[in-house]
Structures are given as structure tokens and as C-alpha cells.
Amino acid sequence: xxxxxxxxxxxxxxxxxxxxxxxxxxxxxxxxxxxxxxxxxxxxxxxxxxxxxxxxxxxxxxxxxxxxxxxxxxxxxxxxxxxxxxxxxxxxxxxxxxxxxxxxxxxxxxxxxxxxxxxxxxxxxxxxxxxxxxxxxxxxxxxxxxxxxxxxxxxxxxxxxxxxxxxxxxxxxxxxxxxxxxxxxxxxxxxxxxxxxxxxxxxxxxxxxxxxxxxxxxxxxxxxxxxxxxxxxxxxxxxxxxxxxxxxxxxxxxxxxxxxxxxxxxxxxxxxxxxxxxxxxxxxxxxxxxxxxxxxxxxxxxxxxxxxxxxxxxxxxxxxxxxxxxxxxxxxxxxxxxxxxxxxxxxxxxxxxxxxxxxxxxxxxxxxxxxxxxxxxxxxxxxxxxxxxxxxxxxxxxxxxxxxxxxxxxxxxxxxxxxxxxxxxxxxxxxxxxxxxxxxxxxxxxxxxxxxxxxxxxxxxxxxxxxxxxxxxxxxxxxxxxxxxxxxxxxxxxxxxxxxxxxxxxxxxxxxxxxxxxxxxxxxxxxxxxxxxxxxxxxxxxxxxxxxxxxxxxxxxxxxxxxxxxxxxxxxxxxxxxxxxxxxxxxxxxxxxxxxxxxxxxxxxxxxxxxxxxxxxxxxxxxxx
Amino acid sequence: xxxxxxxxxxxxxxxxxxxxxxxxxxxxxxxxxxxxxxxxxxxxxxxxxxxxxxxxxxxxxxxxxxxxxxxxxxxxxxxxxxxxxxxxxxxxxxxxxxxxxxxxxxxxxxxxxxxxxxxxxxxxxxxxxxxxxxxxxxxxxxxxxxxxxxxxxxxxxxxxxxxxxxxxxxxxxxxxxxxxxxxxxxxxxxxxxxxxxxxxxxxxxxxxxx
Numbered sequence: 111x112x113x114x115x116x117x118x119x120x121x122x123x124x125x126x127x128x129x130x131x132x133x134x135x136x137x138x139x140x141x142x143x144x145x146x147x148x149x150x151x152x153x154x155x156x157x158x159x160x161x162x163x164x165x166x167x168x169x170x171x172x173x174x175x176x177x178x179x180x181x182x183x184x185x186x187x188x189x190x191x192x193x194x195x196x197x198x199x200x201x202x203x204x205x206x207x208x209x210x211x212x213x214x215x216x217x218x219x220x221x222x223x224x225x226x227x228x229x230x231x232x233x234x235x236x237x238x239x240x241x242x243x244x245x246x247x248x249x250x251x252x253x254x255x256x257x258x259x260x261x262x263x264x265x266x267x268x269x270x271x272x273x274x275x276x277x278x279x280x281x282x283x284x285x286x287x288x289x290x291x292x293x294x295x296x297x298x299x300x301x302x303x304x305x306x307x308x309x310x311x312x313x314x315x316x317x318x319x320x321x322x323x324x325x326x327x328x329x330x331x332x333x334x335x336x337x338x339x340x341x342x343x344x345x346x347x348x349x350x351x352x353x354x355x356x357x358x359x360x361x362x363x364x365x366x367x368x369x370x371x372x373x374x375x376x377x378x379x380x381x382x383x384x385x386x387x388x389x390x391x392x393x394x395x396x397x398x399x400x401x402x403x404x405x406x407x408x409x410x411x412x413x414x415x416x417x418x419x420x421x422x423x424x425x426x427x428x429x430x431x432x433x434x435x436x437x438x439x440x441x442x443x444x445x446x447x448x449x450x451x452x453x454x455x456x457x458x459x460x461x462x463x464x465x466x467x468x469x470x471x472x473x474x475x476x477x478x479x480x481x482x483x484x485x486x487x488x489x490x491x492x493x494x495x496x497x498x499x500x501x502x503x504x505x506x507x508x509x510x511x512x513x514x515x516x517x518x519x520x521x522x523x524x525x526x527x528x529x530x531x532x533x534x535x536x537x538x539x540x541x542x543x544x545x546x547x548x549x550x551x552x553x554x555x556x557x558x559x560x561x562x563x564x565x566x567x568x569x570x571x572x573x574x575x576x577x578x579x580x581x582x583x584x585x586x587x588x589x590x591x592x593x594x595x596x597x598x599x600x601x602x603x604x605x606x607x608x609x610x611x612x613x614x615x616x617x618x619x620x621x622x623x624x625x626x627x628x629x630x631x632x633x634x635x636x637x638x639x640x641x642x643x644x645x646x647x648x649x650x651x652x653x654x655x656x657x658x659x660x661x662x663x664x665x666x667x668x669x670x671x672x673x674x675x676x677x678x679x680x681x682x683x684x685x686x687x688x689x690x691x692x693x694x695x696x697x698x699x700x701x702x703x704x705x706x707x708x709x710x711x712x713x714x715x716x717x718x719x720x721x722x723x724x725x726x727x728x729x730x731x732x733x734x735x
Numbered sequence: 736x737x738x739x740x741x742x743x744x745x746x747x748x749x750x751x752x753x754x755x756x757x758x759x760x761x762x763x764x765x766x767x768x769x770x771x772x773x774x775x776x777x778x779x780x781x782x783x784x785x786x787x788x789x790x791x792x793x794x795x796x797x798x799x800x801x802x803x804x805x806x807x808x809x810x811x812x813x814x815x816x817x818x819x820x821x822x823x824x825x826x827x828x829x830x831x832x833x834x835x836x837x838x839x840x841x842x843x844x845x846x847x848x849x850x851x852x853x854x855x856x857x858x859x860x861x862x863x864x865x866x867x868x869x870x871x872x873x874x875x876x877x878x879x880x881x882x883x884x885x886x887x888x889x890x891x892x893x894x895x896x897x898x899x900x901x902x903x904x905x906x907x908x909x910x911x912x913x914x915x916x917x918x919x920x921x922x923x924x925x926x927x928x929x930x931x932x933x934x935x936x937x938x939x940x941x942x943x944x945x
Binding site: 122286288363456465671674680683704 | 802838853
């Protein structure tokens with residue numbers, strides 16, 4: 111037990127949106143919850159795993175996760191599934207068919223949209239799934255609503271016999287606020303109902319379901335007109351009324367405290383009659399939604415005149431500053447708060463501080479090697495910490511699209527490369543969890559089609575970018591209990607990669623790794639290189655004694671900086687003239703021994719052997735920050 | 736509304752404990768009955784990138800993020816990061832900064848320059864900047880992870896919360912989670928508070944470290 115699960119019914123707790131959703135799933139009596147980690151949704155399942163009586167499981171990908179949750183619903187239990195926005199692209203196959211069949215136990219799917227793109231490859235508006243799959247969309251504005259709406263979602267799911275989508279955004283998931291929590295409901299398992307006409311989606315059965323889906327649309331539209339998830343926040347100034355949803359509705363309230371607001375909690379289907387009635391009480395209507403104009407278009411289709419994305423941005427967060435600026439533009443004020451907003455943004459003269467790999471990260475050397483072989487390669491990347499390999503100093507990534515696409519894009523690059531690239535080798539770089547998520551199919555396809563790609567599986571035994579979750583390659587489950595661990599070398603051989611083309615290697619052995627990558631990229635068939643050192647942020651990583659730089663010996667060549675290790679720092683720069691008369695910039699370095707993990711990767715890059723172990727007595731006995 | 740809501744902007748670098756400090760302050764505000772909203776952007780920020788946390792408390796808090804230019808307090812865990820976000824502070828707002836210079840790899844790689852004196856640049860704007868050397872205090876106490884509690888202590892006398900209440904809340908939070916660290920965090924809070932009170936608006940330490 112812990113602080114979160116100990117919170118007594120009726121008490122106030124400071125919870126994030128993710129924690130509140132988890133609490134509500136538990137309160138709703140759900141017994142099965144699944145997810146694949148993805149920012150900003152990850153913590154929902156991590157928190158759920160701490161509650162008793164809920165079987166929380168990491169799934170290998172979102173499609174698998176949703177299908178397990180669907181199966182649990184069919185078995186008669188209330189179930190739950192969480193994912194980030196792009197996860198539903200993977201899971202959509204299951205969603206689009208199950209929406210016809212419906213559910214047995216309540217099924218709630220939380221989709222977390224990364225509005226503002228803090229940690230994603232795109233910005234999607236998941237509310238489209240409501241329209242596409244004929245399902246209700248609930249949009250809480252903060253953690254307190256996230257809890258209430260999750261409970262309401264289970265009621266709706268069972269009332270309308272369909273999955274319900276809880277649409278979250280970063281500013282719900284990662285915002286903590288005060289939430290009043292409740293007790294867990296006692297839900298009896300309904301039992302599986304044997305009914306192939308309902309659960310077996312043969313064309314003949316699905317055909318019967320289509321009119322029922324249309325009836326459900328009508329029922330949901332009627333429900334939207336009375337749903338208490340949609341509320342009016344009264345205001346005295348009727349010159350402008352606002353239709354808003356999600357956290358943006360709260361920002362509207364702050365930016366425009368006197369405006370009446372129709373706050374939509376159920377945003378698909380929209381309550382057309384309520385919107386019409388609201389519009390009659392105000393002079394003008396502004397629609398504020400993140401991010402696409404879904405509500406706006408439906409309101410316009412209903413024949414109402416509104417202001418929307420013609421005024422407001424179509425991407426990013428609709429913050430108070432953005433809204434104030436838009437309102438000033440609307441009022442035709444010349445002196446807009448835009449200048450205030452710009453001045454309050456980050457100081458543009460301060461250097462950028464992009465995310466970096468960690469000191470001693472086992473991904474440093476693979477990208478160091480790839481950067482040295484850059485001209486001879488096309489490098490296809492994937493989703494994870496190692497996507498940082500696209501940045502400085504390595505700049506060793508040519509493509510990155512979506513989970514698993516490193517192998518398949520590499521496949522296409524290798525199969526169709528033109529004359530200019532004919533001599534280039536093609537490398538796919540993917541992490542352990544991403545490989546299991548959606549990379550395996552690509553490898554099978556490579557082998558089957560006798561392609562020529564070198565696949566690097568950077569196995570750091572965790573889902574690192576989302577904070578270190580377990581997966582089938584780690585040997586542990588979400589509770590930290592032992593679980594069967596996949597053997598990557600055996601797996602790829604089972605898919606047909608020749609045993610002599612499969613190499614497990616210690617990435618800290620830089621010369622061996624470099625030589626292996628160079629050799630395998632010249633072999634005209636599928637090779638798999640598996641690096642085998644764990645993420646330095648996990649308990650599996652064992653640090654070695656820290657290193658330091660012998661200042662007398664350092665020649666300022668700067669080679670070690672090219673590993674990208676953030677523990678290496680430049681102490682001074684000089685310019686010298688070589689014997690051949692060329693100017694040469696020198697950068698003398700030190701190592702911050704408090705951060706150094708003693709991985710020795712930089713030692714191999716140092717020609718004058720200036721990087722040496724720190725004398726044990728000089729080692730600061732401090733915990734690393 | 737704005738007059739009754741206190742807005743604290745915490746900024747620093749992934750791994751420095753910015754989010755933990757925000758959590759400790761938020762718990763202190765909840766303990767005395769405030770409505771609270773605390774937001775941050777996590778995800779890639781964990782990897783040594785820019786981290787900010789917005790903490791708002793008062794009778795009722797609406798928007799999750801602090802509106803532009805309305806931060807009452809800036810708590811900077813690193814000098815250049817404080818400079819980065821200084822425009823968020825309202826006129827007369829309190830500014831407390833850990834006078835640490837952490838240069839990112841892009842600076843060591845020679846792609847960008849780190850300002851010589853970020854605190855001086857803030858003061859040149861006419862701002863009163865209180866500084867302390869939280870890392871040195873943490874080293875004295877024997878644990879670099881104490882920086883977050885030290886920073887909370889440093890800002891304690893600038894908040895509309897009783898410092899003693901905040902201290903009690905912090906010690907109790909650690910006693911529930913990591914009992915061995917409870918008293919140490921109490922001492923870290925005190926040391927931070929003393930540094931925050933003593934911190935001269937002039938002649939601060941300029942700490943250059945990893």
C-alpha cells in the first residue's frame with residue numbers, strides 16, 4: 111500500500127489527472143487494466159498497478175492492449191485501456207470493428223493527446239475517433255473531472271453498450287489538483303454471453319449491427335442534450351459566449367471571467383439543441399477547442415454562425431496568453447497583449463537546452479560509431495531515447511516516423527535506393543521495447559524478402575523514454591515480479607536471421623562495436639546487432655569507478671566530446687596552427703566525476719590516454735543528482 | 736482572481752529535483768486548505784532538458800499554467816534557466832536563484848555560448864535577484880538530492896504560507912515515504928531558509944559546476 115491507495119473515501123487528495131483516472135478506474139470496480147507506456151498517459155497504469163483487486167498489465171503494444179481489454183469486457187468485467195494519442199492509430203483496427211459488436215462489461219479507453227508536442231512525433235486530436243467509430247468522447251478539464259468523468263464513462267459504456275473514449279491532454283494528465291475521492295464499487299462480473307451473432311464479426315453479422323450503431327448514434331445525441339457532464343458557467347457579459355472543452359475551458363474562464371461559457375464535457379456527439387439555446391442568449395459565439403475544429407464544424411453544420419479557428423490557432427495549447435491575444439484581435443484593439451505574451455516566453459537569447467542522453471548511456475557508443483560511418487550509411491531511426499541520436503553531436507539519423515518504422519523504412523530505402531546511394535549500407539536502429547511493440551513484423555518482412563539491412567537492437571532492458579517501465583524483454587512485469595524474458599538472439603534467429611549474422615555485444619567495448627557495425631553493414635543480407643547494457647537510470651545498471659582527465663596529458667583534440675556524454679565538459683578553448691599551417695580549434699576537457707558512471711566509452715576515443723580512473727580517495731562520496 | 740492566486744514558477748534542468756520541489760510546495764498549500772494546480776511538462780525533459788513547473792494556489796485556481804507575465808515568484812535551480820524564464824515574473828515579483836552554472840552539451844560542443852553572468856544580466860534589468868549556492872549546502876549535508884528541499888527552504892520566507900507549516904509538511908512527507916531522510920530534509924529546509932534570508936542581492940557566489 112502507499113499514499114495514493116491509502117486515501118480514504120471522501121477525503122481530498124492532490125492528484126494528477128493520470129492518478130485521478132487510475133483512482134476512478136479502481137473505484138468503478140474494474141478488474142482488468144492494460145496499456146503500453148506513452149507520454150503523457152504512462153502513469154495511469156503505473157498507479158493502477160498499486161491498487162488491489164485490479165489486474166494491471168503492460169501490453170506489448172496498444173492494439174494488443176485494447177484487444178485484451180475488449181476480451182475482458184466480453185468476459186463480463188469492467189475493463190480499462192490507456193494509451194497516448196498515436197497508440198490509437200495502432201489500436202484502431204480493433205476499435206473500428208468492436209464498436210459494431212459493442213461491450214459486455216463497461217470498457218473505457220483513455221487516450222492522452224500531447225497538445226503542444228512535449229514528447230511526440232505529431233499532434234493528433236483523438237476526438238476524431240468518436241466521429242469515426244461512432245463512440246462517445248468525454249473531455250475532462252482537470253483531475254477532479256477526470257475522476258468524475260471516468261466513473262461516468264463506465265455508466266455510459268454499459269448504458270449504450272459501447273466502448274467510451276476518455277480524451278485527455280497533457281494539461282490534464284500532468285496537472286495536479288485537489289480531488290475528492292470515493293470508495294470502490296462492488297461490481298459483479300456479468301459472465302460471458304455466448305452469442306456468436308454478436309461477437310463474431312462475419313459480414314452477415316456485422317451487417318445486422320450497422321443499423322444498431324446508427325440507433326446508438328441517435329440515442330447518444332439525445333443523451334448529450336441532458337448529460338450533466340456538460341454545464342453552463344454563467345457570466346454577466348452577453349456580448350460573447352464561449353463554447354469550450356477540456357483545460358482550455360478553464361483558461362477561457364480566467365481570460366474572460368464575465369463571459370457565459372457552455373462547457374462541453376461530452377464532446378461527441380455535440381448537444382445541438384443546447385448549443386442553439388446557448389447561442390440565443392449571447393451576441394456572438396466563440397468556439398475554443400484543442401486542437402482541431404471538430405465542435406466548430408458540427409456547430410456550423412447545424413447552421414449557426416460562430417468564431418473559431420479563423421481566430422484561434424489550430425495547434426498547440428490554448429493558454430490564457432493565447433486566448434487574451436485572440437480576444438484583443440477580436441475586439442480590434444491595436445494594443446494587443448501579444449507583446450506581453452512574447453516578453454513572458456523563454457528568453458530567445460539564452461542558448462537552447464535540448465534533452466540529452468545520460469552520462470554513460472549505452473546508446474552513446476552506437477551513435478558515436480554511426481556518426482563516424484555516416485557517409486557510408488543510410489540510418490533509419492525509431493521512437494525512444496535513441497531518437498536523440500538525430501541531434502548533436504552525432505547527427506546520425508536520417509528518418510524516424512513511428513513505432514517500428516526503422517526496420518520497414520530501412521527495408522524500403524534498401525530496396526529502392528538510387529545510384530547515388532547504391533554503395534551505402536542501410537541501418538535500422540530500434541530499442542528493445544519498440545522492437546517488441548512493432549519491430550518484429552518488420553524484421554520478419556526483411557528476412558522473408560531477402561533484404562539487405564543491418565538491424566541494431568539497442569537493448570537497454572527498459573522502456574527508457576517514458577521513465578523505465580518493464581516489458582517482455584526485461585524479465586519482470588509491472589509489479590516488478592519475475593516474468594518470462596524474451597531471448598532476442600533466439601527470437602530473431604527463429605524469424606530466419608542466420609545465426610552467424612546475429613551478434614550480441616557490449617556497447618561499452620567501442621572498438622569491437624565499431625568494427626562489428628562496419629563489417630555487418632558491408633554484408634549483403636540481414637544482420638542483427640544487439641547491444642546488451644542496461645539503461646543507466648535503472649537499478650540494473652551497475653556504475654563503475656568514475657573517470658577523470660589528466661590535464662597535463664589532454665591535448666585538446668575534443669574527440670571525447672563527440673561521444674556526446676554530458677559528463678564531459680570543456681574547460682578552455684584554444685586555437686593552434688598545425689605543422690601544415692592549418693588553424694585548428696582545441697577544446698580541453700574535464701569530467702564531472704559526480705556524474706560519470708565509469709563506462710569507459712570516452713577512454714577509447716582519447717589518443718593520448720588522458721582519461722584515467724579517479725583516485726578512489728578523491729571520489730566525492732555523494733549521491734548522483 | 737489574479738490578486739488572490741499565488742503563482743510560483745520553478746525552473747531548472749531535468750534531474751535537478753524541480754518537480755519534487757514543486758510537489759513539496761503544493762502539498763504545503765493543500766495542507767492549509769488552498770485550491771492548487773501544479774503543472775509541468777515531463778517526457779523528454781527528463782533527459783537533461785529544460786524543466787519548468789507551474790504552481791498556482793489560492794481560494795480557486797482556474798487555468799493550469801501561469802498566465803504570461805504573472806509569476807509572483809521565480810524559483811530558479813540554475814542561473815541561465817532563471818534568465819530564460821525571467822520574463823514570466825510580474826513587476827515586483829520575488830526571484831530566488833541557485834547560482835549554479837550548468838552548461839549543456841551543446842555549449843561544450845561549441846554550438847552555443849553560455850552567458851558569462853546570467854544573474855548579472857537579470858540584475859541589469861533592474862530586478863532584485865536573491866541567490867544561494869544550494870549545491871554547496873547539499874554537499875555540506877552530504878547528499879546532492881537535498882537541493883530541492885534547500886530551494887524550497889530558500890523561498891519559504893517569500894510565500895503566503897507559514898514557513899513552519901511548510902517545514903512540517905516536508906518532514907512528514909519524507910517520514911511517510913523515506914523515513915531515513917525525514918530529519919535530514921528538515922535540516923536542508925532550515926539551511927535553505929537561512930541562505931534565502933541571508934542571500935545578498937549583491938555579491939552572490941558564482942558557482943561553475945557540472
